[in-house]
Amino acid sequence: MPSKVCPICGRETDVLIEGMCPSCYSERHRLISVEGPVKLLVCKSCLSAYQRGRWVRDWKQVARKAVQAAVKFNGSITGVEMDVMGNPLTTMSVRVRARGKIHESLGEVGEEAIVPLNVVLDLCPTCRYVYSEREAAVIQVRKLGRPIDGDLRTALESVIRITLAKSDEVQRGAIIDAKEVEGGIDIRLTNANIAKSIVMAIHRSFPSRVVETEKVVGVKDGKHIYKIIFSVRLINLRRNDEVLIDGAKYVVKDVRNNSVGLLDEKGNSVSMSFDKLIGRRVIMSNQ
Ligand SMILES: [Zn+2]
Ligand SMILES: [Zn+2]
Structure with a gap:
């Protein structure tokens, strides 16, 4: 005769296991x-x-x-x-x-x-070595202004991931490694086309200036072997940042597609193109 009542489901039961009927116990313990x-x-x-x-x-x-x-x-x-x-x-x-x-x-x-x-x-050491031999492009991401922080790094990674996801299988595996270097990140790749796609995606997503250079790294069958170096400068400035540009004080008003709006010490509005800015020495003065 069932003489006990399960306090959980209210059913009558012969046995209680740790205070509950067998079916309640089974439901709660895996x-x-x-x-x-x-x-x-x-x-x-x-x-x-x-x-x-x-x-x-x-x-x-x-x-x-x-x-x-x-x-x-x-x-x-x-x-x-x-x-x-x-x-x-x-x-x-x-x-x-x-x-x-x-x-x-x-x-x-x-x-x-x-x-x-x-x-x-990622790549195991053996494959990384083989890949390194096939290095065809380097993306050098560098900042101008604020340092590359965790948020920016995450945003960059997601742009790269999305670009890779859209590309074919060969290109998807083209990244040899991504290393943090002083002032930025170096990404080595075995494929120049996907490197270019990544650079363009970064350029579309962040205020930046891209310079592409070819470097002869060797000769094979009488032909030059090139490595393409993409230098990506991220214009990492925000409104109200105080900067020293070649020693002169400015306050950032806005960052546009190709230029930065600044206020000089006398309160005059100045516009400076990314091209021009990159040739200058820019130091953050409010950090
Ligand atoms: Zn029960
Ligand atoms: Zn491997």
Whole structure:
């Protein structure tokens, strides 16, 4: 005879497990629980995956290990299966299936959880070396005015990501690396066309001035090998910024497409083109 009442669902029950009926208990306790997002660093060229200081060819194995480390099993488990779904270049997840008893007084059940993987694509050292040999372009992003802060960096990254997403597969993998250097960022690429697309997208999104130069880096079969260098100067000034331009004080009034509106010390409005500005020594004086 059922003699107890479950305080959660109000049903009569023979047994209470930790103060609730078996069905309420089962609903509230899972065999599988996942802690936090599971990150996976994968080489976009050879698909090796990074695991404890090593690059491992079998990315599926690394994915399973990573998920295993993030998954917690509760109760007594009698069997676990893991299947990797998708691939690092699109979307990837691991299906975890477990059998077991969530509580000793309950029967064995099966449970399934899909664990999405947060894949970060980069190059493993071996592929980076091969890519470096094929370096065809460098984008040198430099600031004029304010330093490149976290927000601007994030905005730049998103412009680059969108441009890459719109391009074909070969171009998408063309970035060798992006390094922070003094006053900016250097991005090396194996493909000059995608470099140009990225530069144009940056130029459209931020007040900037672009200068393109070709550099002969070698000779192959009697022909010069060129590397294209895109120098992108971001005009990173805001209204009311106080600046010293070649030693003279100005206040920024507005930043337009190709020029900056300034107020000189006498209160006169001056317009200075990006071209002109880039040739000057510009120092922020209110920071
Ligand atoms: Zn209940
Ligand atoms: Zn690789």
